[in-house]
Amino acid sequence: MMARGFHVTSVVAAVFAAAAALVAQRQPPTFESTTRTVAVYATVTNTLGRLVGDLTRDDFEIDDNGIKQTLTVFSNDIQPxxxxxxxxxxxxxxxxxxxxxxxxxxxxxxxxxxxxxxxxxxxxxxxxxxxxxxxxxxxxxxxxxxxxxxxxxxxxxxxxxxxxxxxxxxxxxxxxxxxxxxxxxxxxxxxxxxxxxxxxxxxxxxxxxxxxxxxxxxxxxxxxxxxxxxxxxxxxxxxxxxxxxxxxxxxxxxxxxxxxxxxxxxxxxxxxxxxxxxxxxxxxHQYALGFAPQKLDGKLHDLTVKVTKPGFTVRARKRYLAPKS
Structure with a gap:
């Protein structure tokens, strides 16, 4: 295959440098296996299909097999x-x-x-x-x-x-x-x-x-x-x-x-x-959410992630495998 040149403008380079500096200041959320936290990454869009990145912890609800969970992890920082x-x-x-x-x-x-x-x-x-x-x-x-x-x-x-x-x-x-x-x-x-x-x-x-x-x-x-x-x-x-x-x-x-x-x-x-x-x-620009499962049965659980405000669509995984006690 013929090689093709790939030009990176100074503007793009500046964006990458700024992103690197931002990440150095913001550590991504960690989901330690010892805490048995269920990690859920959510993409939120508005009615125009555009990404929404300014929601807060209180704007989200997660149900585990139909039971509302308390969020123990929340971040809307840039994620690696x-x-x-x-x-x-x-x-x-x-x-x-x-x-x-x-x-x-x-x-x-x-x-x-x-x-x-x-x-x-x-x-x-x-x-x-x-x-x-x-x-x-x-x-x-x-x-x-x-x-x-x-x-x-x-x-x-x-x-x-x-x-x-x-x-x-x-x-x-x-x-x-x-x-x-x-x-x-x-x-x-x-x-x-x-x-x-x-x-x-x-x-x-x-x-x-x-x-x-x-x-x-x-x-x-x-x-x-x-x-x-x-x-x-x-x-x-x-x-x-x-x-x-x-x-x-x-x-x-x-x-x-x-x-x-x-x-x-x-x-x-x-x-x-x-x-x-x-x-x-x-x-x-996905939201990192997490909760501690109440039932450790080693089975697949249904997940529902919602935004409480109207006009938003959420994409997140539908199920997770619960740890076994």
């Missing part, structure tokens, strides 16, 4: 994130391979100094680089501009499972950001192919948030042609026909909703780049 970006490199994504790299670069560019990330790709294999999470944006750009795998099946849920593996030992807010057409087509995992149900439960149990960017992919027969090429020239030489395309799998929206993440369905290059910028901004 640890994230695995997953890029679908399958044959069905062929029209969007270059686009998703540009979108991922946009997200990395929006990372703040205290954020850490790894880049994952999935197609013929599942690969996550570098070996450890890093805040070095140049290192992440180098991976994105390197020789990424091309064309293959779509082991979406196995890729998300692998990303969760990498996040389990990390502290704080942990996120999987997956870019895919969402049509799961696993490799041969010797009977160990994961499903939407598997990964939804695992993400809920592990308190890991999933964001999904859905795009149209090539229909199965068209994807096969894309891999082999038409007359040796490849699919890219043909004009796109909407009848050749299929919409993203609805499972992507379901796992995002269940884990308190977000789902965006994109059909154009311009909206894609803006969407990744929006995801980064949203992740940095």
């Amino acid at each position: 994130i640890t994230v695995v970006l997953l890029l679908d490199r399958s044959g069905s994504m062929k029209p969007n391979l270059e686009l998703e790299v540009r979108a991922a670069e946009t997200f990395v560019h929006g990372m703040l100094p205290f954020d850490r990330a790894r880049i994952g790709t999935f197609g013929k294999s599942i690969q996550i680089d570098p070996d450890d999470f890093t805040s070095d944006r140049d290192a992440l750009f180098k991976i994105l501009r390197g020789d990424l795998q091309k064309e293959g099946p779509t082991p979406l849920w196995n890729a998300i499972d692998r990303a969760i593996d990498k996040l389990l030992l990390e502290q704080g807010r942990r996120v999987v950001l997956a870019f895919s057409d969402g049509v799961d087509e696993p490799m041969d995992f010797s009977g160990h192919a994961k499903s939407l149900k598997d990964e939804m439960k695992r993400a809920e149990d592990s308190d890991i948030m999933v964001y999904a960017i859905g795009m149209e992919g090539l229909a199965p027969m068209q994807a096969q042609h894309a891999v082999s090429g038409f007359g040796g020239r490849g699919f890219a030489t043909r004009r796109r026909d909407d009848s050749m395309m299929q919409k993203p799998d609805e499972g992507m929206a379901k796992i995002a909703e269940a884990t308190g993440g977000g789902y965006l369905e994109l059909m154009s290059a311009g909206s894609s780049l803006g969407a990744f910028d929006r995801v980064a901004d949203e992740l940095h």
Whole structure:
């Protein structure tokens, strides 16, 4: 892939410097396992869909299995994130391979100094680089501009499972950001192919948030042609026909909703780049809420997060796994 220059203006540099200074003064809330505090990260928007960042502790209510809880943790400061970006490199994504790299670069560019990330790709294999999470944006750009795998099946849920593996030992807010057409087509995992149900439960149990960017992919027969090429020239030489395309799998929206993440369905290059910028901004401006569960039964509990004022919409995870006494 040809390297592309990435220009950071002095204004952007100043913003990052200011953010770093702000974070140095504000320590993010900690959820110590010894206190058995349930962490809930909430995104709040107004009727125009814009982020709302000036609510107070008293504006929130959390119900655990229908019973109102007392908030023991509240913060609306900028929050650091640890994230695995997953890029679908399958044959069905062929029209969007270059686009998703540009979108991922946009997200990395929006990372703040205290954020850490790894880049994952999935197609013929599942690969996550570098070996450890890093805040070095140049290192992440180098991976994105390197020789990424091309064309293959779509082991979406196995890729998300692998990303969760990498996040389990990390502290704080942990996120999987997956870019895919969402049509799961696993490799041969010797009977160990994961499903939407598997990964939804695992993400809920592990308190890991999933964001999904859905795009149209090539229909199965068209994807096969894309891999082999038409007359040796490849699919890219043909004009796109909407009848050749299929919409993203609805499972992507379901796992995002269940884990308190977000789902965006994109059909154009311009909206894609803006969407990744929006995801980064949203992740940095979520409310960190916490409460001490009253029932330690080792079971999944239903969570409801509400804002008491009218005109606001809250996104947060729907369930949590209660610790066992």
